[in-house]
Amino acid sequence: MVAIGVLIFISLFILRICVLEPELYIVFRWILFFILVYGGSHAFIFIIYKQLFKSKIKTVSLLSLPNSKFEKSVFQNVVIVIGSSLLFFIIFKIMDTSFWYIMEDFKNEAYTKMLNAKVHINHKILFNNRIGYFFLLLNYLFALYYMLDISLGELAKRFRVWLLPILYMPLNYVLNYLFFKDTMTKNSWVQLPFTEFNFVNNLEKYEDYVIRSGLDRFEIAIFVILPMIMLLLSINYFKLKEKEV
């Protein structure tokens, strides 16, 4: 699990280190994108596999149900994989939006502008703002509780399973602040996956710009989320077929 987490971090650090000119970024876009999806998929597969099969008692109940392996696989994945995936992204978005409001001094216009255009953006550092800390902490606690509550098991049992992604987000924030605060714009520290990467102007010829991955939300759903879910469905089907108690 640690290795998978490291893989995800490495992929994101590669994105951060490469302060690319827009033209060059487009060339390497898919490679970096693939690393992120690959690492993220592996992390999620591991988490879902552990959720499905770590309890022998539940495995007995699942395997002895008189329906086909495909039906069992789909049922389990609808409940756990898809629900967890959607919830994960929703929580990520909540935290991202919350953090943006902190950074932009709670102004909605700048956020809207940010989503829609390549613009020069001035940022005020509100990192020492106590209200900001409280708001951020509140959102992380909310996300923590919500992610743990989605399972049917006991809180203590699920804690370890969700620990890695929960630690990943604040750690990502801290590391970006420590190492890349002069490279990346502040709103990049907690950003939507697969969509936007924001670079500070380090060269005279470019202004601050927003570089999108080139994928809109529909494309993300079709080319990223759907294949990930199909991959997980397939893997869980064959795991179910082989599973013994």
Place this chain on the structure above:
Amino acid sequence: MIEFKDYCFYYNKKKPLFSGFNFKLPKGKIYGLFGENGSGKTTLLNAISGLNFPKEGEILVNNYSPSDRLPSFLNDVFMVPDTLELPKIKKASFLAIYAAYYPNFSLTDFESYLKAFSIAEIEKPYRASFGQQKKFMLAFAFACNTGFVILDEPTNGLDIPSKNQFRKIIASLMNDERTIIISTHQSRDLEQVIDHVLVINDKKLLVNEGVFDITEKIAFNFYNSKPEYIDDVLLCEETIGGYKVIEKNIEGIHTELDIEMLVTACFSNPDAIINVLNK
């Protein structure tokens, strides 16, 4: 019919649990499965239910291979494991979801079994005690009216009145088409209902006999003093007021089966048991 053909299973290849296991269990009986801890009772039950796969050989249950886990096989088998974890849903939801899988499920039977076990008022079974959850699951298992009912330590956690009810329900369930296999250490709870005894010892099925056949060959007696003759004695245990003795049934009089004594004799004097039962 349950048939094991050259069945071999192991968790550790160097220490096989079963090797070259061959036996048949005709339908229409209540089988009691006994053995020491770690002898493979639960493994056998899991094998019959399709929860583990033979390493070698094959198992046939009504001509199905359990490891295929076909729905048409699974909806005629219900296994109640020794440890349960009920989903966190109400009784009505549980029935709505799970009863649909079993074509012969009877709601009337289910409610009558709940009433017999005195848990009819429980609406959230997942919040009930271990014993109550076990009773709930047993009631559901019986109400599914499957051809095979497999129970692993079913009386574990049941109170005394419920054990009585359990025996009555088991006896009422039986017909020529149904097979019930019960694995238990609580032999006294089920002596009255079992009609075929299976004892696993040292990776073999040491005993595979009907109760009538056992009591025809072996007598279970109680004496006030220790018997002096030893040739025909298979096991002699001192108890309160005298001695429990298992011996060859020379006189041909059927005595009441004492499963606990029989199983103890299987572990302490297996060769003698085999000799007597195979004559």
